[in-house]
Amino acid sequence: MGYAEKRGDYWRARYKLDSGKYGTVQDANGAKVEFRTRREAKKGADEAEVKGLRPVAPSVRMRFGNWANAWYERQDLAASTMQNYRRHIEEHLLPTFEDREVGSITSADVDAWAKSERMAGYADASVKTWRATLHLILADAVDEGLIVANPATRRRGRGKRAGRSRSRGPEKAITNVLGVLLLAERAALLSGRDDEFTALVTLGFTGTRWGEVVGLEAQYVRPTEIRIEWQLYELDTGELHHCPPKDDSRRTVVVPAWLSGLLRAQTAKTCGCHGRAYVFSGHRPPNGSVRQLGPKLVDVARRAGVSTGTVSAVLNNRDSVAAATRETVVQAIADLGYVRNAASGDLAAHWRRSGFASWLFQPAATGRYPGRNPRPVPILGEPWPGVPVRGRNAAGRADACWVPIAPGLTPHGLRHTYKTMMIELGTPPVLMDEQLGHLDGSVQARYSHTTPEMRRKLTDGLTDLWVAAVEARAEISPRSPVGVLDEMLRTRSSPKFLPTEIKRRVRASSS
Incomplete structure (x- = not known):
């Protein structure tokens, strides 16, 4: 030695x-x-x-920034992985190590960097992920003979104060079945359509990931199941990348008949970005107005010497605008050749993660719009659960606001909620892994297999939970401003709502 x-x-x-x-x-x-x-x-x-008594030579001249760039260029991975590596390198590694010589970086330097990141307010899990990227970069430097040891390597248990508990993140927020229904109803009220109701119920009753729901194609929705073949992953450039689901977890997810009916009732639209017919589409116009050619509303306002609100009032034929001002605005429109909604009056082809979370999911879950000073969602209390008020002086015209359903809940938290549902229903672990797209490499899992009877019991159990949630919602109020839910509430006692056999089983279990 x-x-x-x-x-x-x-x-x-x-x-x-x-x-x-x-x-x-x-x-x-x-x-x-x-x-x-x-x-x-x-x-x-x-x-x-x-290595056969071969000298190992470190590089005492190559800087980390040069090596990291060269390392990144050599990678050939999924677009999402490449994006994450670029973020880690540019935002967290280069600011500290860019001008350091690769051979001069020590374990103490890496530990000090990790400590400074945590003190800056970053979560332990995030710092651990960035350190793993640094470890990969320096491990390849070892293989290339640039350095003799990887300073990012951390011996197990070294430097920990309280075992594994210190690196654990906060517990994930979840909700119950009624919470999923109420959350979906509020999101539909905020968007003004039924699509968001169906989407959130799908997240809560299938455990699919956000990108998998956004990328769900109509051809993969079947009477008793949906097939997860692709996802739409949002890149930093704004592009929605059509790629396999996370960890290549293609799978068939069994769904109750009532949920399959909701999905098949959706009007599938073929998007221009991928040429595929997707079940769900965006709820707002596309964010492209700054790139649209031709005059904009603000240009008309500037030429006429009025505010954009006055121009909008003229376009909407409101009587509040004086005749002389109206003529000035009309003349400016003619001079500039302004055409209202010239680019497109259609909605965006797909949801955006941040927009959906900020303007639909979080307000529905917490009853408040996010921001530095979260403000309550202003609503008119009738009909229950209230209709959101929009426009000027919305807070002054409102007479109520929503209480929280599940503070801290995220779209991914509905995946945890679904796993909890399956545990409560006694679903076998092998079927839970199949539904969620997880891979269990244990010997027990290798000798376990799913059966049609397992799947039937799961769908029956999910149906029971849904029936109970709809009944609980009806006790609060027998009607809903959301069309698809209102139809369920009105027809919940008829065979149109659920198959007769299931209704008979539900009645027998409650008697």
């Missing part, structure tokens, strides 16, 4: 030669390598001996 030898202010690595004598680790030019620490020298000597 090799050993480290102290030589003044540095260490040299000594390893055994074929002749039985000891040699010193040298660089490519034949000069002995001067290691900064005993540990690095010992590891360099051992690696030289293991």
Whole structure:
């Protein structure tokens, strides 16, 4: 075995030669390598001996920034993974290590960087992810012979104060079945259509990921199941990348007949970006007005010397505008050739994660719009659960606001909610993994298989939960401003709502 030898202010690595004598680790030019620490020298000597007594030479000149860029260019991974690596490198690694020589980075430097990131307010899980990327970059530097040891390697249990508990994130917020229904109803009221109701119920009763629901194609919706083949992953450029689901977890998810009916009732639209017919589309106009050619509303206002609100009033034929001002605005419209909604009056082809969370999901879950100063969602209290008020002086015209349903809940939290539902229903672990797209590599999982009876019991149990949630909602108020839910409430006692056999089973269980 090799050993480290102290030589003044540095260490040299000594390893055994074929002749039985000891040699010193040298660089490519034949000069002995001067290691900064005993540990690095010992590891360099051992690696030289293991690699056929070949000297291991670190690079004392290449800077981390140059190596990280070269490393990134060599990767050929999924677009989402490449995007994440770029974020980690540019936002968290380069600010600290860019001008450092690769061979000069020590374990103490990496630990100090990780500590500073946590002190800046970043979550432990995030810092752990960025450190893993740094470890990958430096591990490849070791393989290339640029350095002899990976300073980002952390020995198990080293530097922890309280075992594993310190690195655990906060518990994920979940809700119950009635919470899913109420959340979906509020989101539909905020968007003004039924699509968001169906989408959130789908998230809560299938455990699909956000990108998988956005990328759900009409051809994969079947009477008793949906097939997850693709997802739409939103990149930093704004492009929605059509790619396989996370971890290539293609799967068939069994769904109750009532949910399949909701999905098939959706009007599928073929988007221009992928040429595929998707079940769901966006709820707002596309964010492209700044790139549209031709005059805009603000241009008309500037030419006429009025506000954009006055121009909008003229376009909407309101009587509040004076005749002379109206003529001025009309003349400006004619002079500029302004055409209202010239680019497109259609909605965006797909939801955007941030827009959906900010303007639909979070207000529905918490009853407040997000921001530095979260404000309550103004509503008119009748009909229950209230209709959101919009426009000027919305808060003054409202007479009520929503109370929270599930503070801290996120769209991914509905995936956790679905897993909890399955546990409560006694679903076998092998079927739960199949539904969620998880892979269990244990021996027990290898000898476990799903059966049609397992799937039938799951769909029956989900149907029971849904029936109970609709009944509980009807007790609060027998009608709903959301069309699809109102239809369910009105017909819940008829075979149109659920198959007769299931209704008979539900009645028998409650008697």
